[in-house]
Amino acid sequence: MALPLAFLTGPELLGAAVLFGALFGFLLHRGGLTDFDVIVRLFQFRDFTVLKVMLTAIAVGGVGIALLHGQDLAQFHIKPLNLLAVGLGAAIFGVGMVLYGYCPGTGLAALATGRMDALAGLGGMLVGGIAYALSFDWVAANVLPVGAYGKLRLPELLGLPDWVCYTGLVAMALGIFALVAKAEKKANLR
Amino acid sequence: MKTPRWNPYLVGALIGLLSVLTFSLANKPLGMSTGLAQAAGACAVPFLGAEGVAQNTYWAKSAIPAWDYSTLFLVGTMLGAFLSAVLGGAFQFTVDSSVWRARFGTSKPKRLIAAFVGGFLALYGARLADGCTSGHGISGCLQLAVSGWLFFIVMFASGILTARLLYGRSTQA
Numbered sequence: 001m002a003l004p005l006a007f008l009t010g011p012e013l014l015g016a017a018v019l020f021g022a023l024f025g026f027l028l029h030r031g032g033l034t035d036f037d038v039i040v041r042l043f044q045f046r047d048f049t050v051l052k053v054m055l056t057a058i059a060v061g062g063v064g065i066a067l068l069h070g071q072d073l074a075q076f077h078i079k080p081l082n083l084l085a086v087g088l089g090a091a092i093f094g095v096g097m098v099l100y101g102y103c104p105g106t107g108l109a110a111l112a113t114g115r116m117d118a119l120a121g122l123g124g125m126l127v128g129g130i131a132y133a134l135s136f137d138w139v140a141a142n143v144l145p146v147g148a149y150g151k152l153r154l155p156e157l158l159g160l161p162d163w164v165c166y167t168g169l170v171a172m173a174l175g176i177f178a179l180v181a182k183a184e185k186k187a188n189l190r
Numbered sequence: 191m192k193t194p195r196w197n198p199y200l201v202g203a204l205i206g207l208l209s210v211l212t213f214s215l216a217n218k219p220l221g222m223s224t225g226l227a228q229a230a231g232a233c234a235v236p237f238l239g240a241e242g243v244a245q246n247t248y249w250a251k252s253a254i255p256a257w258d259y260s261t262l263f264l265v266g267t268m269l270g271a272f273l274s275a276v277l278g279g280a281f282q283f284t285v286d287s288s289v290w291r292a293r294f295g296t297s298k299p300k301r302l303i304a305a306f307v308g309g310f311l312a313l314y315g316a317r318l319a320d321g322c323t324s325g326h327g328i329s330g331c332l333q334l335a336v337s338g339w340l341f342f343i344v345m346f347a348s349g350i351l352t353a354r355l356l357y358g359r360s361t362q363a
Contacts, residue, residue: 006217013216017259020212021266022273024205024220029274031201036287043346043353049198054327054342056202057209062332064210074213079320079330081337086326089319090341092311094348098356100308101287103323104316105222107309108264109271117285120302124309129230129253130237131310132317136248139318154334165334177199 005073025109034110036101036117043098046187048180059173066166076153083147085139100124194278209329216259219329223316224253225264230313231255248317293357 008016031053032038041047068074097103100121102110107125111118132139155165205220212218231243232255243249275281285301294300316322319341321330327345330338 003214003217005214008216013259014257014262016216017218017262018266018269020208020216021263021268022270023208023266024263025267025270025272026274027196027201027204027208027270028267029271029280030196030278031198032195033201034271037289040287040289040353040357043349044357052198053202053205054323054331056199057205057328058332060203060206061209061328062206062334064206065213065332068210068214074210075217076333077213077219077329078333078335079326079337081335081340082320083340086319086337086340087344089315089317090326090344091348092315093319093322093341094315094345094350095352096308096311096313096315097323097345098308098349098352099304100312101290101305102312103222104226104312105267105322105324107312108222108226108268112268112270112272113275114281114283115285116283117287117301117305121305121309121312124306124311125226125313126230126233127306128310128313129227129317130234132227132314133231133234133246133248133253136246140247143318149336152336154336154339157336162334169334 003073003075005068024105025112028106028109029113033106034102034113034115036110036115039101039103039106040098045183048184051180052177055173055176059170062169063166066162078151078153081147081149081152082144083149085143085146088143096128205328206332209332218259219325219333221260221321221325221329222264222267223313223322223325225260226313227253227317228255228258228261229264289357 028034032049033053038047038049042050065074069076100107102118102121104125107118107121111122155162158165209220212220231249231253234243243255249255272281285298286296290301312322319326321338321341323345326338326341331342
């Protein structure tokens with residue numbers, strides 16, 4: 001499928017990568033997501049910044065890309081559902097994120113603001129990446145095939161049309177924001 | 191140290207619009223950990239040799255070390271955060287954070303070792319899952335990928351448990 005808007009190729013695409021990345025990094029810092037305390041307090045239900053940013057990004061980006069997809073102006077890039085690999089990987093990732101105090105993207109951004117713990121974490125990430133590559137053959141034989149359902153989307157899983165799922169997504173985000181606002185009000189009163 | 195922060199809903203909406211741009215103009219989702227795995231491959235060359243890296247199934251198949259869209263996006267992310275910090279007067283060399291200090295004190299080696307181990311686990315986990323908070327958490331979830339939502343939910347649950355184990359049931363500060 002040719003995408004009429006996807007005119008970026010070659011060197012332009014590489015320049016766009018730096019520009020898009022810069023916008024992302026700028027937003028991460030301005031949003032407070034490069035702050036160790038903001039990240040760790042999310043998991044203690046004491047700071048909901050990360051949740052607000054992520055859910056808003058998912059809802060806005062989701063609806064926007066769905067509309068473009070409907071006009072054949074955007075392609076989906078669905079990562080396969082490998083139950084064991086995604087579940088186990090996410091569990092390990094959660095431990096790492098709390099210990100590190102950042103995720104891979106916010107860690108790089110935090111490093112660029114002078115955070116030296118983020119530099120140590122970058123070292124850890126590079127060694128972790130090497131460890132994964134070295135263990136890949138074993139993982140590919142023993143972990144990736146367990147519960148491999150391919151590129152599955154929620155509309156297929158639930159048997160619902162896309163627009164119903166996107167409406168549900170937006171409604172869920174708004175519901176969570178209302179709950180968070182309530183919890184924040186309560187915490188301020190204490 | 192404190193730059194005036196933008197409203198999180200505004201920042202989220204702008205990140206959402208940014209992914210609309212990357213999907214439509216570049217046909218690329220937002221993602222971080224593939225680029226980091228490519229960088230890891232480049233860093234492994236002195237130890238494994240260029241041959242060793244080129245012959246590794248994972249690097250050859252999914253993360254060829256190169257200056258391409260994924261790795262340049264990482265460079266951009268660092269540039270953008272650096273600009274934001276410098277313009278906001280927030281650039282500062284530090285390892286300090288109040289949550290960590292309240293629990294583990296001011297020892298720098300302790301913090302740096304924890305960050306190294308945490309970074310190791312975060313990237314190993316992200317590669318095993320085939321994505322991180324951006325690739326699965328934002329790009330996957332916004333496309334309604336089941337893998338993205340599974341990652342988001344399990345990552346969140348694991349983070350809550352880990353925070354409880356590390357920091358206890360603290361409510362102060």
